[in-house]
Amino acid sequence: MPVELMRESWxxxxxxxxxxxxxxxxxxxxxxxxxxxxxxxxxxPGDAPSPHRPLVAMEVLDAVPPDWPEHxxxxxxxxxGAPAEWARRCVDVYGADLICLRLQSPHPDWxxxxxxxxxxxxxxxxxxxxAPLIIVGCGHADKDNEVWPRVTEAAKGERCLVGVAVPENYxxxxxxxxxxxxxxxxxxxxxxxxxxQLNILITEMGMPPDRIVLHPGxxxxxxGLEYEYSIMERIRLAGLQGDKMLAQPMLAIVADEAWKAKExxxxxxxxPVWGAAAHRGPAWEAATxxxxxxxxxxxxxxxxxxxxxxxxxxxxxxxxVPAGT
Amino acid sequence: xxxxxLDIYKILPKTNCGECGVPTCLAxxxxxxxKKASIDACPYASDDAKATLAGAAAPPIRLVxxxxxxxxxxxxxxxxxFRHEETFYHPPAIAVRVRTDQPPDELRAAFDRVSALDFExxxxxxxxxxxxxxxxxxxxxxxxxxxxxxDAAGLALMLISEDPAVLEAAAxxxxxxxxxxxxxxxxxxxxxxxxxxxxxxxxxxxxxxxNELADLTARIAALGMTDLILDSGSRTHAATLxxxxxxxxxxxxxxxxxxxxxxxxxxxxxxxxxQVVEGTAYICKYAALLVTPELEPWxxxxxxxxxxxxxxxxxxxxxxxxxxxxVGSPDTDSPVLVTTNFSLTYFTxxxxxxxxxxxxxxxxxxxxxxxxxxxxxADKFNAESIAxxxxxxxxxxxxxxxxxxxxxxxxxxxxxxxxxxxWQVMVGPRESAGIPAFMRTQWxxxxxxxx
Numbered sequence: 192m193p194v195e196l197m198r199e200s201w202x203x204x205x206x207x208x209x210x211x212x213x214x215x216x217x218x219x220x221x222x223x224x225x226x227x228x229x230x231x232x233x234x235x236p237g238d239a240p241s242p243h244r245p246l247v248a249m250e251v252l253d254a255v256p257p258d259w260p261e262h263x264x265x266x267x268x269x270x271x272g273a274p275a276e277w278a279r280r281c282v283d284v285y286g287a288d289l290i291c292l293r294l295q296s297p298h299p300d301w302x303x304x305x306x307x308x309x310x311x312x313x314x315x316x317x318x319x320x321x322a323p324l325i326i327v328g329c330g331h332a333d334k335d336n337e338v339w340p341r342v343t344e345a346a347k348g349e350r351c352l353v354g355v356a357v358p359e360n361y362x363x364x365x366x367x368x369x370x371x372x373x374x375x376x377x378x379x380x381x382x383x384x385x386x387x388q389l390n391i392l393i394t395e396m397g398m399p400p401d402r403i404v405l406h407p408g409x410x411x412x413x414x415g416l417e418y419e420y421s422i423m424e425r426i427r428l429a430g431l432q433g434d435k436m437l438a439q440p441m442l443a444i445v446a447d448e449a450w451k452a453k454e455x456x457x458x459x460x461x462x463p464v465w466g467a468a469a470h471r472g473p474a475w476e477a478a479t480x481x482x483x484x485x486x487x488x489x490x491x492x493x494x495x496x497x498x499x500x501x502x503x504x505x506x507x508x509x510x511x512v513p514a515g516t
Numbered sequence: 517x518x519x520x521x522l523d524i525y526k527i528l529p530k531t532n533c534g535e536c537g538v539p540t541c542l543a544x545x546x547x548x549x550x551k552k553a554s555i556d557a558c559p560y561a562s563d564d565a566k567a568t569l570a571g572a573a574a575p576p577i578r579l580v581x582x583x584x585x586x587x588x589x590x591x592x593x594x595x596x597x598f599r600h601e602e603t604f605y606h607p608p609a610i611a612v613r614v615r616t617d618q619p620p621d622e623l624r625a626a627f628d629r630v631s632a633l634d635f636e637x638x639x640x641x642x643x644x645x646x647x648x649x650x651x652x653x654x655x656x657x658x659x660x661x662x663x664x665x666x667d668a669a670g671l672a673l674m675l676i677s678e679d680p681a682v683l684e685a686a687a688x689x690x691x692x693x694x695x696x697x698x699x700x701x702x703x704x705x706x707x708x709x710x711x712x713x714x715x716x717x718x719x720x721x722x723x724x725x726x727n728e729l730a731d732l733t734a735r736i737a738a739l740g741m742t743d744l745i746l747d748s749g750s751r752t753h754a755a756t757l758x759x760x761x762x763x764x765x766x767x768x769x770x771x772x773x774x775x776x777x778x779x780x781x782x783x784x785x786x787x788x789x790x791q792v793v794e795g796t797a798y799i800c801k802y803a804a805l806l807v808t809p810e811l812e813p814w815x816x817x818x819x820x821x822x823x824x825x826x827x828x829x830x831x832x833x834x835x836x837x838x839x840x841x842x843v844g845s846p847d848t849d850s851p852v853l854v855t856t857n858f859s860l861t862y863f864t865x866x867x868x869x870x871x872x873x874x875x876x877x878x879x880x881x882x883x884x885x886x887x888x889x890x891x892x893x894a895d896k897f898n899a900e901s902i903a904x905x906x907x908x909x910x911x912x913x914x915x916x917x918x919x920x921x922x923x924x925x926x927x928x929x930x931x932x933x934x935x936x937x938x939w940q941v942m943v944g945p946r947e948s949a950g951i952p953a954f955m956r957t958q959w960x961x962x963x964x965x966x967x
Contacts, residue, residue, distance in 0.1 A: 192727055192730045192731040192734060192774065193727055194726045194727050194730050194762075194766065194772070194774075194775070196726075196762055196766075197762065197765040197766055197769060197770065199765075234754060234757055234758075235757075235758060235761060236754075236758075237758055237762075258873075300952070300953060330949075410860075412818065412821050412822060412825065413637065413821045413824075413825065414860070414863050414867075415860045415863075416822070416825040416826075417599070417825040417826060417828050417830070418860065420599075420800070420825070420826065421598070421599055421600040421830060424598055424599075424600065425598075425600055428598070451867050454817060454818075454821070464632070464634075464635065464813060465635070465813055465814060465817050466812050466813025466814035466815075466816075466817065467812065467813075467814050470788070470789070470812070470814045470815075471814045471817070471818075473789055474789060474792050474814050474815065474817075474818040475818065477789055477792055477793050477796075477818075478792050478793065478796045478818040478819070478821075478822050480793075481792070481793040481794075481796035481797050481800075481822075482796055482797075482799075482800050482822060482825075482826070484797070485796075485797055485800040485801055486800070497789060498789065500789075501787060501789040501790050501792075501793050502793060504785075504787075504790055504793075505753065505790065505793045505794065505797070508752065508753040508754060509753055509754050509757070509797075510754070511752075511754055
């Protein structure tokens, strides 16, 4: 019985966003990466082949908390505290598509590091790796606003993806990204309408809609995953239906949230029924990423080398030569 | 696709006899389309018309039950492609493969390992329900004995053998527990269909592709066997997702009956972490049954949690138990925080309190799963409900002080709350991320001043 397959076609298309700039483009990256461009839901080449596969970014922190989980610390122990070395390891050894540098140390509750120190870290990481860079602030609005302009200036012309712009605090970052040729990461917490509103505000300041990447929430497996999953799915559907203010590629910072989960942290002695503690953290990251890839994530940010490897293999499998259907 | 009034009108007698109680056949058709009338009211309706209407009323994806009576597992009967459109109803069962070519004591140990994959999360029991017992020796009696053993261990079964005679032995031994029989193929479908019918067990059907699969299910359904589970035969990540998506679309959007059954997916990756990734993808995108290699507890925990998340009703958020919860090992001087029983709110507060490295008590108020501001707006998180929760929780017996920290968003109620419960009310941060700073500064100062 010949089954007539149901192909979906959509009026809209997801914007194509390039991160990183080569020497010819005014930067110093050996390569750039491009995400988006989809005319279909994820991994359905039968509907419309996607020009750009999802990417795996590895998070590098300029400072890690003292209670950072032991199983995360393990493989990275010798590069913690040395962001440039850490980034180089991620690209050279673990095969990260790009680096997500989190500038945590400027946070007043952490080390209250200076904007100059943050800019120096950015320069060091840019010098250490040929890959494009995502740069994320510490989340303290006032301090971020001091740090961002110095950081974007330090990376001028490199077309980094810089964040996180939130509805309460986006103007300084938009201005800095426009001045120094970067792309902006915009976050609305689990809300389609606020995300759209934020995008409108950002574009009204002169940022082109194809220089925005969406970050629709902070959830992990077991801790709100379903909310972020569905918000991403709704944003992607709206984008494909033609809403240009929701048609940007999406990024999910998986690592941070996944490693906050009890399941990723508690030792076996505390929860013997959960099994090997060394595997739970990577599993939490990888499963969270797997779900978000299905709901439309174009970039997943991970920390542990094992989950990076597994998610990279899955993306390769999912974007292999189109299957029969 | 449901039938329209016009579709129905075309198959009615069109005599306008009025015996159904409605003056015209068209009016009757309109009532049928909106399910306000039954075709039985028409004495002249043809058998074809009745069959068409009955067919249209059946759910687009059949509900298939398996497993022992006291632990029945229901698969299928999904209604949407995206969970936000409504909800996903029947979480995919997870079947762990165990081969029969091992000594009885090892087999028993394997069943015990599967039985132990049983977790509790936010008040729900999450477990691996099914052993997919795989005949590896072609010995009917051995297969049947292993099936009996798993059945006695309380596990639901999927029986895997393509030899109808071997499968029959095991199916007969445990038929009362409705094992899933795997699988009918182009080579054996008639014998398998008869066997499944004889023992009243659900039957998995495997095609080499969707075309062959639809062909087989149509033939098997014609024999009167309709408790079917689909296997498109794809064994790669990408092709399996594509097939599961097509099956769901065709069933829901086209009411394509030959694929209107729950569909299974085999997890085929080699690496244990890759298996979690692949399984999670199939949980998100349309598997009703996941067949996996044997799982380590950490793998099972991740998969059942993903399943719990994706199959949570978007209209009914997961809730935590109201009452007193602890973060760390609090004592009589530890802070008492108040929050709602929406799981996401609670977990955020819990994590941020943990991050403050100060042990604390958390009094959880029953807000029917609403977050702080939503519950406040709906008058479910107000001075009265918080005061009642504080009293009912018995927290007064656990701490020596009388200081309560409420979320900053509901600062307005602090006066009234103090009046009602007699505790000193401290207004905490608006966002739970501010808890560590709050603990370090305000709480410390107030606690120090009091002592």
